[in-house]
């Protein structure tokens with residue numbers, strides 16, 4: 038054979054070997070595009086398990102512009118919404134704007150045509166892809182729903198999933214009563230999506246189930262989650278609402294002779310009645326669920342036995358029956374928290390010296406008591422019930438006054454146990470009461486003062502201030518709601534005279550002002566809503582129980598609000614298309630970071646801390662977004678969680694970073710030290726020490742910040758550890774302990 | 787056999803071409819000694835290794851040598867395989883060094899892994915008195931980060947702490 042021929046043969050053989058190494062097959066999948074079978078209209082091939090589609094047909098399908106640059110073997114697709122995707126023959130990477138994702142094959146040249154990996158590319162254009170492997174079917178479609186936010190409802194008893202359009206959804210049954218799984222079809226979360234759900238009792242995970250083109254929202258609670266019986270889920274115009282009820286968590290007779298009832302949510306005002314033979318006190322609490330619990334009833338002189346039952350389901354009512362030893366009555370004492378009520382035995386007492394002075398009704402009592410006060414309308418009256426009381430000589434049946442606020446005060450025996458005071462008011466007025474110790478017992482002062490005197494808006498170059506002025510001190514709570522941005526002020530113990538008040542014209546940041554009456558936990562509240570044009574954070578510049586409420590709104594994001602706050606930000610590194618480092622056995626850093634971060638957050642919440650996670654699901658967020666989020670919060674700490682890596686399998690151990698350029702460098706070093714200490718003690722890997730380096734998230738956060746590198750995922754031994762939940766739990770415990778120690782030190786200072 | 791002869795012939799030609807190429811480079815260029823910073827195997831420190839580098843396009847060639855990796859078997863390479871340096875440009879005392887996409891795509895990640903890569907480049911370039919700061923770009927663009935920890939918006943100075 039001539040040498041020339043041999044060369045030819047060798048070339049052919051090499052060529053064949055090359056071709057064999059990358060087998061190309063026509064794909065036998067059925068392909069559905071937006072619900073239409075287009076298998077016959079487009080050419081697809083299968084290679085290395087990747088489904089590839091002819092690039093030109095693909096571009097036509099999604100209305101994209103295609104540019105092929107033969108010189109550099111690069112294909113560029115520009116979508117109708119400006120999406121840009123680049124692929125190069127021979128590179129597995131698909132470049133989507135500035136990011137790159139890896140596919141198995143990349144762009145493939147086949148018989149002179151370019152074929153691109155469908156799954157990787159289609160998602161860049163806002164489509165979702167679903168594989169039904171058994172049926173060999175592939176569905177491609179645009180998500181129909183964007184989930185903007187998941188948050189608690191204003192009353193805290195339901196979860197709202199805010200969407201742009203109502204999707205098909207279902208609640209997935211689970212065996213775990215502490216878990217609710219909500220599946221939403223053809224949905225994705227918005228880029229600006231934030232987790233406003235996770236709190237002391239609940240936490241939220243968002244999982245994208247790519248194969249089935251659905252999004253799974255998993256809500257886990259420390260307790261069984263009770264749904265409202267008739268359909269725990271309802272639809273409103275732009276949201277799905279998951280309603281559930283709080284449960285009773287504790288019932289006990291305390292050392293200081295009080296009956297304590299606690300729940301994992303609001304307890305509504307109970308209804309109390311007494312039954313005879315045997316004497317029983319019945320407490321019916323609406324909208325509270327039963328829960329197996331140990332009743333703590335030590336021997337005492339009032340109560341023989343306590344029984345708890347779910348008395349009714351429609352409407353849900355929890356019944357507590359106390360079997361009494363004597364003819365005593367227990368009365369509810371004023372609440373400090375919505376999730377707790379307490380009763381204590383009313384002592385027999387003589388009330389005396391009833392009088393009215395300077396807007397105050399006052400009387401004296403020989404024993405301590407708890408007046409039960411409420412307002413009645415038409416005509417306006419304030420009613421005061423005094424239990425187990427007798428009237429003294431100077432507790433008159435009638436006092437004529439005709440004062441500005443009170444026309445007349447009448448007293449009467451209401452029933453066997455109760456003396457009732459009724460004050461005829463000139464108009465509906467807020468009230469409050471307090472107790473003073475005096476020589477012969479106690480003095481009770483009931484104040485009739487607090488109503489609105491003015492609401493005004495003050496503008497300065499950088500800030501917009503809202504001032505709410507009242508005639509007396511009130512308790513209030515300020516909340517922020519979204520869509521649209523609103524500042525909501527709930528005022529307790531004030532009368533809604535806002536109708537007679539001239540409300541200021543909305544100006545500056547304020548778009549609209551509304552007022553309403555509202556009931557929460559059995560308390561009457563006046564709610565003021567300030568709708569905002571834009572929101573850059575807010576600050577409340579007044580103390581609790583004040584006559585003047587001031588809310589300070591910065592006009593621009595730049596204006597830094599004070600950093601001091603009480604939120605701890607936990608940052609799980611990487612996420613979404615950025616897996617972080619990857620171990621030899623395929624463990625991805627992003628998953629470890631998230632697992633540990635969620636566990637740390639859970640522990641901190643259990644310790645009573647407020648926690649915000651930069652991400653609570655597998656999604657990408659940039660370093661800048663992480664910092665921006667932390668800086669927008671009143672945060673006192675920022676802890677970033679990572680797993681380390683190097684280009685060998687022997688690097689090992691734990692290290693913690695802080696930055697000297699952080700605005701709180703000394704405190705950053707302290708928390709880094711504490712984390713490293715706790716990790717060395719509890720997790721016991723090689724101690725690489727704390728290090729000063731300007732990593733982005735520890736450098737630019739405006740609060741003490743540290744970055745933990747738990748262990749080396751590139752080290753096979755440590756990779757195994759990082760994947761174990763027992764190990765993750767140990768790490769979380771160490772980080773939690775370090776943070777709590779840091780907070781204690783801070784308090785000590 | 788004729789076949790084997792054929793292979794020998796090809797090999798000889800290849801070796802000759804290589805030698806001719808090397809000879810030409812040596813003739814055209816003076817060599818100077820540069821420090822290349824490589825990593826200790828525990829990913830804790832950088833250690834300089836001296837190497838002769840062509841004086842023509844000194845910065846670029848120094849980085850090209852850095853990409854080759856250490857001669858000392860006790861040290862580790864600091865930049866992933868497949869990384870190509872496109873250019874090193876100097877503006878005042880700020881050097882901008884541009885790499886291909888592989889620097890990000892093929893990076894092993896980790897805070898230590900990222901620090902080692904960045905400061906091996908930065909420390910290597912700042913050995914030259916004309917360079918005080920170094921900025922790293924990818925395919926001509928500033929990226930947010932190399933491996934998810936360090937910001938690439940910033941420029942970097944010589945890092946003494948990391949040198950053993």
Ligand SMILES: [Zn+2]
Pocket residue numbers: 610611617618626679680896897934935
């Ligand atoms: Zn990381």
